[in-house]
Each structure stands twice: as C-alpha cells, then as structure tokens.
Amino acid sequence: MPELPEIETITRGLDREVVGQTITKIEVVVPKMFVWNSLKESNLKGAKIMDVKRVAKMIVMNLSSDTSLVFHLKLTGQLIYLDADTRIAGGHPLPPLNLPVPNKTTHIIFTLKDAKGQIGHLYFNDLRKFGWVKFVPTDKINELTSVGEVGPDPFDKKWTLDEFKIRLGRRRGAVIKTLLMDQKFLAGVGNIYSDEALWLAKIHPKRAAGSLTNSEVEKLYHAIKESLLIGIKHKGASSSSFVNLGGEKGTFLTYANAYHHTGLPCKRCRTPIVRLKVGSRTAHFCPACQKAEK
DNA sequence: TTTCCTGTTAGTGT
DNA sequence: AACACTAACAGGAA
Numbered sequence: 001m002p003e004l005p006e007i008e009t010i011t012r013g014l015d016r017e018v019v020g021q022t023i024t025k026i027e028v029v030v031p032k033m034f035v036w037n038s039l040k041e042s043n044l045k046g047a048k049i050m051d052v053k054r055v056a057k058m059i060v061m062n063l064s065s066d067t068s069l070v071f072h073l074k075l076t077g078q079l080i081y082l083d084a085d086t087r088i089a090g091g092h093p094l095p096p097l098n099l100p101v102p103n104k105t106t107h108i109i110f111t112l113k114d115a116k117g118q119i120g121h122l123y124f125n126d127l128r129k130f131g132w133v134k135f136v137p138t139d140k141i142n143e144l145t146s147v148g149e150v151g152p153d154p155f156d157k158k159w160t161l162d163e164f165k166i167r168l169g170r171r172r173g174a175v176i177k178t179l180l181m182d183q184k185f186l187a188g189v190g191n192i193y194s195d196e197a198l199w200l201a202k203i204h205p206k207r208a209a210g211s212l213t214n215s216e217v218e219k220l221y222h223a224i225k226e227s228l229l230i231g232i233k234h235k236g237a238s239s240s241s242f243v244n245l246g247g248e249k250g251t252f253l254t255y256a257n258a259y260h261h262t263g264l265p266c267k268r269c270r271t272p273i274v275r276l277k278v279g280s281r282t283a284h285f286c287p288a289c290q291k292a293e294k
Numbered sequence: 295t296t297t298c299c300t301g302t303t304a305g306t307g308t
Numbered sequence: 309a310a311c312a313c314t315a316a317c318a319g320g321a322a
Binding site for chain 3: 032075094126128129130171173279280
Binding site for chain 2: 002003006057072073074075076092128130131145146181183190191192193236259281282
C-alpha cells in the first residue's frame with residue numbers, strides 16, 4: 001500500500017485506540033498472509049497490546065507476551081479497527097474504506113477487548129493478497145529481513161545530511177529515483193514521495209546518484225522530509241477515514257505536484273508533467289524544471 | 295474483449 | 309555486492 005505518511009497515519013490512529021486492549025481471538029481466512037514462525041495461538045490469545053509503532057512502511061504491534069505483530073500492507077492492504085463507537089480505517093482506498101467489514105477482501109480478523117470489556121475488531125483487508133502479518137518473538141524481530149535490513153528512517157535524528165551524502169557515495173551509479181525507493185537505502189519512501197521529493201529538489205528521476213551536486217544533495221535531503229511531512233499533514237494519499245474522530249480523509253493527492261499529474265502543467269513553470277519508466281516503475285516529472293544533465 | 299497498468303516487496307539469476 | 313527482472317494477485321482503465 002501506502003508509503004511512510006499513510007502508514008504513519010494509521011499507526012498513530014491505532015496507537016491511540018488499541019493500546020491496552022487484549023487480543024482474545026484471531027481468524028485467519030488466508031493462511032499464507034499470517035506467518036506464525038515458531039509461535040502459536042497461545043502466544044497471541046490473552047496478550048495485551050503494549051504499543052503500536054511504524055518501522056519503514058510496516059506497522060509493529062508489541063504485545064505483553066514478548067511477541068510482536070508486524071504488518072505490511074504492500075500495495076492494496078487496509079487496516080480497519082471497529083468497535084461500538086470508533087472506526088479507524090487506512091490503507092488502499094479500494095474497496096472503499098467505509099465498506100462494511102468483514103467483506104470479501106477481509107483475510108485476517110483480530111478480536112480485541114478493552115479494560116471495560118468492550119469488544120472491538122481489527123480487520124486486515126487486502127484486495128491483491130500481497131500483504132502479510134508476521135508474528136515473532138520481540139527479541140527476534142530484527143531477524144525479519146524486512147525489519148532488520150531497513151535503512152535509516154527519514155525522521156530519525158541519525159539520518160543527517162552527512163549520513164545521506166555518505167550513503168549516496170556508496171551508490172554513485174544507482175538511478176536516484178530507484179535508490180530513494182530502496183528500503184535498505186532509506187526507509188519508507190515509495191513511488192509517490194520519490195516523485196514528489198525529486199520534483200521539489202528539481203532533479204531528474206534518472207540521474208545517477210553520484211552525479212548530484214552538493215547543492216542538489218542538500219535540496220533533496222530537505223525535499224524528502226518536506227514531501228513526507230506534507231503527506232503526513234494531509235493524512236496520506238489514501239483515504240484514511242477516522243469516522244467518529246472527525247471524519248478526516250486523506251487528501252494528499254490534492255496537494256501532489258508531480259505524482260499522477262501526467263499532462264497537467266508543472267506548478268512552477270507550466271510545462272506539462274511527463275511520465276517515464278524508471279526501473280520497472282512509472283516516474284512523473286517536469287521535463288523543464290528537472291533536467292537530465294547538470 | 296483483450297491488454298496494460300498499479301501507493302511493494304521478495305526471490306532469483308547474472 | 310549491485311543490479312535487473314518477475315511473481316505474488318485482483319480489478320480498473322483504455
């Protein structure tokens with residue numbers, strides 16, 4: 001699914017709502033989507049949710065049984081929490097996030113109980129079934145390559161401009177857009193926000209990492225953070241609807257400058273935005289502002 | 295009706 | 309090691 005801002009939005013919503021609740025039941029409709037590793041149902045049932053964190057584009061729920069649930073929504077995953085007076089929904093907008101649950105895209109259902117005994121459900125929906133939930137002992141979480149090998153988070157204090165420069169220096173020949181989306185290089189950036197950051201920094205998506213000038217590297221560093229922050233501010237690109245908590249909806253795409261703007265005028269220079277295959281993904285950029293060569 | 299496309303990885307081969 | 313390519317799957321758009 002979603003990239004860092006969308007996952008951050010869902011994570012914050014869940015952290016506000018499910019921490020302290022106990023998992024009383026799990027129904028796995030599509031077995032391949034729930035990976036038990038060495039654990040059993042007894043490690044899950046009765047466990048209390050201690051916190052909900054984002055790692056790269058994953059959601060990590062730490063449980064009182066010294067275990068963790070790691071969620072990855074990939075392209076079309078959704079997480080929907082529903083109880084008597086709250087609905088938190090985020091992820092891919094199709095099927096619509098306000099569709100009744102469970103529905104035909106619902107593949108995993110957790111039943112939760114709060115301190116007052118009120119029952120809630122957490123539904124993991126995924127149209128294309130690419131997503132997964134991995135259940136692991138908390139102290140073994142880094143053995144998941146998807147967790148252990150991720151690069152720095154763009155909002156981690158350790159990801160400084162110098163660190164970015166050092167990492168770029170190690171991958172001088174890599175195509176910059178592809179590199180930004182490499183989770184081992186930097187955690188959480190995908191197709192939307194790589195387009196947006198490169199547009200902000202006026203860098204052509206196919207430039208070699210090593211060809212960027214110092215000034216461009218600095219602009220890109222700030223552009224990555226800025227585009228992600230704008231995404232978070234607008235609750236991501238996907239419609240994350242917080243029904244009964246304000247009815248907010250993700251509106252980031254309204255604010256996008258390049259992504260999905262093919263043919264529309266560049267907001268800086270009015271030149272139509274162009275699509276281009278970069279690696280096996282589609283880049284959107286302004287051919288006038290974002291020059292191929294320096 | 296085809297055919298192509300997709301907000302992402304994992305796995306495989308070079 | 310770095311890079312390229314594709315499969316996993318379902319539906320919307322052209």
